[in-house]
Amino acid sequence: MSIKSLLCTSAILASTAGVAFAETEVQWWHAMGGANGERVNKIAEDFNATQSDYKVVPVYKGNYTETMTAAIAAFRAKEHPQIVQVFEVGTATMMAAKGAIYPVEQLMKDAGEPFDGDAFLPAVVSYYETPEGELLSMPFNSSTPVMWYNKDALDAAGAEVPETWDDVKVAAQKLVDNGMECGVSFGWQSWVMIENFSAWHNMEMGTKENGFAGFDTEFNFNNPAVAARLDDIASMTEGNLFKYGGRRGDSLPMFTNGECGMWMNSSAYYGSMKSQAGFEFGQTMLPLDTNLADAPQNSVIGGATLWVLAGHEDEEYKGTAKFLTYLSSPEVQAWWHQETGYVPITTAAYELSKEQGFYEANPGTDIAIKQLSLNTPTPNSRGLRFGNFVQVRDVINEELEALWAGDKSATDALNAAAERGNTLLRKFERSAK
Numbered sequence: 254m255s256i257k258s259l260l261c262t263s264a265i266l267a268s269t270a271g272v273a274f275a276e277t278e279v280q281w282w283h284a285m286g287g288a289n290g291e292r293v294n295k296i297a298e299d300f301n302a303t304q305s306d307y308k309v310v311p312v313y314k315g316n317y318t319e320t321m322t323a324a325i326a327a328f329r330a331k332e333h334p335q336i337v338q339v340f341e342v343g344t345a346t347m348m349a350a351k352g353a354i355y356p357v358e359q360l361m362k363d364a365g366e367p368f369d370g371d372a373f374l375p376a377v378v379s380y381y382e383t384p385e386g387e388l389l390s391m392p393f394n395s396s397t398p399v400m401w402y403n404k405d406a407l408d409a410a411g412a413e414v415p416e417t418w419d420d421v422k423v424a425a426q427k428l429v430d431n432g433m434e435c436g437v438s439f440g441w442q443s444w445v446m447i448e449n450f451s452a453w454h455n456m457e458m459g460t461k462e463n464g465f466a467g468f469d470t471e472f473n474f475n476n477p478a479v480a481a482r483l484d485d486i487a488s489m490t491e492g493n494l495f496k497y498g499g500r501r502g503d504s505l506p507m508f509t510n511g512e513c514g515m516w517m518n519s520s521a522y523y524g525s526m527k528s529q530a531g532f533e534f535g536q537t538m539l540p541l542d543t544n545l546a547d548a549p550q551n552s553v554i555g556g557a558t559l560w561v562l563a564g565h566e567d568e569e570y571k572g573t574a575k576f577l578t579y580l581s582s583p584e585v586q587a588w589w590h591q592e593t594g595y596v597p598i599t600t601a602a603y604e605l606s607k608e609q610g611f612y613e614a615n616p617g618t619d620i621a622i623k624q625l626s627l628n629t630p631t632p633n634s635r636g637l638r639f640g641n642f643v644q645v646r647d648v649i650n651e652e653l654e655a656l657w658a659g660d661k662s663a664t665d666a667l668n669a670a671a672e673r674g675n676t677l678l679r680k681f682e683r684s685a686k
Contacts, residue, residue: 280335282323288524340557345464347390410514412514414535426494439516591606652670
């Protein structure tokens with residue numbers, strides 16, 4: 254054989270070997286920036302190191318809204334990923350995207366991967382199931398709002414950790430009287446003060462079981478109970494007992510820099526608290542409005558799940574299914590939970606965290622799980638499934654900001670938010686038919 258022929262044969266063999274051992278790529282578009290983005294990368298890298306057939310490639314696409322928008326546009330252009338992270342309020346939109354999603358439970362069955370729906374925490378998994386109980390997307394970063402508090406500041410002011418809204422006002426006054434600039438603040442105000450406030454007191458915020466029983470739902474969070482609570486909070490702006498600090502997590506520095514002594518927002522800020530707070534902090538359950546209930550019902554989740562998009566090859570879906578099995582394993586979920594403050598999505602991950610002594614060493618880090626599991630969810634506290642809810646939350650934000658500015662009463666703000674929100678619901682209902 255000539256040298257030229259030998260070189261050609263070697264090149265062909267090398268090319269063939271490359272094909273034989275090529276990894277099947279699985280794209281994972283996500284909305285985790287900063288430290289959590291690094292943790293997402295680690296999960297993918299660790300999975301990739303366990304085998305050589307598949308390679309998960311995480312891609313940061315911006316915040317939740319930007320990530321979902323990018324995935325929808327990519328699907329239309331047939332350039333979409335296998336996996337996309339979508340926040341909980343995008344559930345109805347994803348469900349209505351006919352032909353775009355591959356239900357996770359069906360994917361696992363088709364790929365021959367073991368799957369047990371009973372292994373997941375009921376308060377987490379119920380949000381993403383069909384009425385027949387089929388899981389549509391894989392829970393990943395689930396959280397719930399809690400009351401964060403500056404233990405050092407409360408102790409110095411002689412204030413107790415609050416359990417009720419009356420307690421919140423008393424503690425806020427003591428904190429301000431002791432020199433703090435602000436008593437309490439919160440972020441993600443629709444999620445905390447309407448969605449979770451309603452569920453916590455077992456009140457619906459929309460008809461048709463908060464949208465679970467049909468897209469022909471209508472908002473009714475503009476009720477006297479919610480209005481009374483929001484009016485009372487608005488009155489607390491006098492003397493800075495309450496201070497509004499922004500729509501999402503913008504007000505976090507108000508807590509971590511010692512400006513406000515209490516802050517209601519996601520349990521998933523645990524990582525931020527550890528790195529930013531220069532004081533001893535804690536978390537406790539959301540306050541109860543004793544005018545509305547004798548005891549709390551349960552809180553509802555936020556965060557996001559991983560949706561699998563249709564239109565890819567079978568081998569890519571096998572890799573996707575194996576990755577989701579790895580992602581939901583007790584070891585991975587316990588690590589993610591302990592690092593971030595997101596709740597473990599399975600009972601096994603929760604039990605493993607207990608066995609590892611995490612809750613004993615970090616008191617209060619199981620508050621979110623206890624809130625979600627406090628009682629069996631009711632139709633009022635299972636969660637919500639409203640179309641166009643990303644836009645509805647913006648409407649609620651606008652109207653509540655008018656309340657905090659003193660331009661509207663709570664009743665007027667809520668009525669306007671419900672009316673504008675119902676217009677968006679009808680628009681979604683028409684598009685979903």
